[in-house]
Amino acid sequence: MTVSAQPCTTLKAEARNLSFFYGNTKALEHISLGLRDRCATALIGPSGCGKTTYLRCMNRMHDLYPGNRYEGELLLYPERINLVGQDIDPIEIRMRIGMVFQKPNPFPKSIYENVAYGLRIREAITRQNLDQAVERALRDAALWSEVKDRLHEQAFNLSGGQQQRLCIARALATGPEMLLFDEPTSALDPSATARIEELVTTLKQKVTIVIVTHNMQQAARVSDYTAFMYEGRLIECDRTEKIFTNPSNKLTEEYVTGRFG
Amino acid sequence: MSSGNAIDKSIRSGFGRETLTRRKLTDLLFASAGLFVMLLALSALLSLLGQLAFDGADRLSWQFLTSYPSRFAAQAGILTAWLGTVVVMLLTALIAVPLGLATAIYLEEYASRNWFTDVIEINIANLAGVPSIVYGLMALGLLVYEFHLGQSFLTAGLTLGMLILPMVIIATREAIRAVPPQIREAAYALGATKWQTVKDHVMPYSMGGILTGLILALSRAVGETAPLITVGALSFIAFLPHAPWQADLPYISLQWIFDPFTVMPIQMFNWISRPQEDFHANAAAAGIVLLLMTLTMNAFAIAIRARFRKRIRW
DSSP states (O other): OOSSSTTTTSSSEEEEEEEEEEEEEEEEEEEEEEEETTOOOEEEOOOTHHHHHHHHTTTGGGGGTTTEEEEEEEEEEETTETTTOSSSOOOHHHEEEEESSSSOOOOSHHHHOOOOOOHTTTTTTHHHHHHHHHHHHHHTOOOOOHHTTTTTGGGGGSSSSHHHHHHHHHHTTTTEEEEEEESSSTSSOOHHHHHHHHHHHHTTTSSEEEEESHHHHHHHHSEEEEEEEEEEEEEEEEHHHHHHOOOOOOHHHHHHHTTOO | OOHHHHHHHHHHHHHHHHHHHHHHHHHHHHHHHHHHHHHHHHHHHHHHHHHHHHGGGGGGGGHHOOOOSSSSSTTTOOOHHHHHHHHHHHHHHHHHHHHHHHHHHIIIOOOOOOOHHHHHHHHHHHHHSSSSHHHHHHHHHIIIIIIIOOSSSHHHHHHHHHHHHHHHHHHHHHHTTTSSSHHHHHHHHOOOOHHHHHIIIHHHHHHHHHHHHHHHHHHHHTTHHHHHHHHOOSSOOOSOOOSOSSSSOBOOEEEEEGSSSOOOOHHHHHHHSOOOOOHHHHHHHHHHHHHHHHHHHHHHHHHHHHHHHOOOOO
16 A cells, blocks of 8 residues: 555545436536545535435446446546446455455455455455455454454344444454545434444554545544535535634534535 | 323223224234135135045055056056156256356346346246246247257256246346345355355355245246147157166266157146046046155255254355
């Protein structure tokens, strides 16, 4: 991985005039948004504003369903490849950009197999390296101490919060450059939420993080930058403190102070 | 608040109680009517089974299972018939499983939605409703006369395979659809290809439903008579098919798939259409065996479903 100067100084990805359509419905309109390297950016906004749509552009999840269309550019640095370009293979993108979903969605397999899956499908790892990689990923996801003695038990036996950390470990195992979180704590209780947030703050030192959240306190706690979206448009993106204390846009101010949304 | 008081008052006055008694009575009426109808259906089934057992139980013996058919009812047996049924079922499964699985997976996971796949889908549903005799006529014209496959096990297997193919496809698609999209997305998000997602996730997690549907389709095929009469099942076969092995290279022999065949329902049909009472008892006994075969298959289906359900929770 590229180790450039300080975290949060250079860009890791940048949307330029990105628009997205579900069939004929325009869901994103001319988004231009830079995401900084090894930095956590939160996407906030009322339901249906396009936060998740934007997030799912980044690993081309929209390609799984027919009728979806991108316009504009979404550049990944340092190579400056256009993530939403026609000539880019979505599978290649998903191998570099991991995703954690709203509801914990472990595979109905063992804990070990869940974490190992991403490496197995790449077909380029020995048995011993696999063991090491699984352990490293589980440690990085702060789950190792809880599961080290039952790696071969079913993942469904874990609690909701543990399942979500398992999903994070699964995404981390392949060493992604960027991790996308789609409201990762909306199905979890407060203490499990706290552990995930703590994890996000640790992880952002190594990988670039984009987190969609409905919870503004969460955005304030974990992110360095916050982007406010409304009706498919990006209203404002700035340092998190600024968005929450002194936003430049009236709409942002009304949203973060809870006057709507 | 005022409406709460109104309800309170009406309950106190006993106004609601009468209607409650009436509503509960209707409830009871429906429950007992349902129970009655169910018992009626069950007793019909049980009396059929009882009749079968009464007529045929005396003929059930080791001799009956291991004898060839005969002119004499007391010496006749169902060896060629049950062996034929087992072999035909194996061939049927061998033909319907790969075709059905591949079609269902293609339609669910790969095919794009357009008029062409719509047409295919509608026609699969239609095929499931085509009377089995029509499959028999088609097989006679195509397999026997056109491809010269003869009145053989192969023809029987292909005919029944085609007959249950739509059922296998529909059951498999239902099972595949039951795998939540979040699981697929999880696999894709890790960089899996479509085939990896299908083989590592979709297929294993839907296997319970697929196997259940398959066995239910097979247990329907086991009782099919009409299409097999059409393609020329023999009702009197006094020899076994060729063995599937041979002494010299390549050791495996496929001669048996071209042997003439019979199956249980055909044997039964033949016996029941004879005038002698003794043969009717044979038919009843064969009926019991056929029923046991079907029930065993259904039991397998239930066991498999229970096993897979226990392992997978969404």
